[in-house]
Amino acid sequence: NAGVTQTPKFRVLKTGQSMTLLCAQDMNHEYMYWYRQDPGMGLRLIHYSVGEGTTAKGEVPDGYNVSRLKKQNFLLGLESAAPSQTSVYFCASSRPSYNEQFFGPGTRLTVL
Amino acid sequence: AQSVTQPDIHITVSEGASLELRCNYSYGATPYLFWYVQSPGQGLQLLLKYFSGDTLVQGIKGFEAEFKRSQSSFNLRKPSVHWSDAAEYFCAVDRGGSNYKLTFGKGTLLTVNP
Numbered sequence: 460n461a462g463v464t465q466t467p468k469f470r471v472l473k474t475g476q477s478m479t480l481l482c483a484q485d486m487n488h489e490y491m492y493w494y495r496q497d498p499g500m501g502l503r504l505i506h507y508s509v510g511e512g513t514t515a516k517g518e519v520p521d522g523y524n525v526s527r528l529k530k531q532n533f534l535l536g537l538e539s540a541a542p543s544q545t546s547v548y549f550c551a552s553s554r555p556s557y558n559e560q561f562f563g564p565g566t567r568l569t570v571l
Numbered sequence: 572a573q574s575v576t577q578p579d580i581h582i583t584v585s586e587g588a589s590l591e592l593r594c595n596y597s598y599g600a601t602p603y604l605f606w607y608v609q610s611p612g613q614g615l616q617l618l619l620k621y622f623s624g625d626t627l628v629q630g631i632k633g634f635e636a637e638f639k640r641s642q643s644s645f646n647l648r649k650p651s652v653h654w655s656d657a658a659e660y661f662c663a664v665d666r667g668g669s670n671y672k673l674t675f676g677k678g679t680l681l682t683v684n685p
Contacts, residue, residue, distance in 0.1 A: 463614075490671055499580075501661060501677035502615075509671055517672065549614060558603060558665040560673060562614040 460485050463563035465550050471569045472540045480535040480566050482550030490553045491533035492517075492560065493525060495546040502549065508533055509555075540570045575664050577676035584652050585684045592647040592679050594662030603665040604645040605673070606636055610658045618660075621645060632656070657683045 466481040482491065490509050494502040504517030508527040522544060524536045533552075537544060547567050551560040576595045584590055596602060603622050607615040619630025626638040636647045645662060662676040 492672075499677060502675045504672055507671060551615075558671060558673060559605070559617060559620055562607075562616070564614045 462486065463550055463552055463561050465548075465563040465566050467566060468564070469567050471571065472537075473571050474541060476540050476570075477536070477538050478540065478568075479537075480548055480550075480568075482533040482535070482552075482563060483531055484533075484550075484552040484561070485531065486552060486561065487530070488552035488561070489530075489555050490558070490560075491527065492551040492553075493523070493533065493535045494549045494551065495519065495544075496549060496565075497546050505535065505548075540568075542570045544568065545570045575662055575674050575676040577660075577662055577679050579679045580677070581680045581682070583682040583684060586654050587651050590647075590649045590652045590656070590681070592660050592662075592681070594645045594647065594676060596643050596645070596662075596664045596674075598643075598664065601638075601640060604636075604638060605663040605665070606630065606634070606645070606647050607661045607663060607675075608632075608658050609661065609678075615661065618647070652681075652683055654683045654685065657681055 463484045492507040493505040503519045506525040508514045511530045514525045526534045547565050549565050550563040553560045574597045605620045606618040609615045618634050621628050621638045659678045659680045661678045663673045665673050
């Protein structure tokens, strides 16, 4: 099993550009999450999904959109990137019970 | 609001020394508790978890943690640190029920001196 994978690993954008980060999991998990990690801030939840076709806002959702069209995939979109969105983005997934989350390797995004 | 506090931003220990990383949470009921480790440039890996039962839990890589309800704490320990333990450690809390989210502490960076 690959676990949780993220595409791409690195990306540099210019302000105003758009992009989509892809998260895929092969563990048949119901729940999926997108976090951002910034120095000294720990992990902050952007959006999450408790099942196919459902999404919800987390702690820092502004400037991001998500979609969960298939159970195994969770997409994070930036419609108009801003320098404040420079961060490392992590995807995670979990089963409904106990919420033990499994993390992907991360995507390092720089917005110039 | 639910919060997780890791009081130590950075800890330095010598290889072979013992280690304790502190974690406190503020929540009325007993939540589910986790410790994750993040090596440089990597994602987060689960070290151990506490849901119920024995308050001393064993994890991977020789780590253990003790849940103390009276202190709202879930401290991580290791009797003898190895150079490969150098990483950032995150405590996380899930209050369970219909709350699907983990709340993470801000992390403790561990440096290991030879």
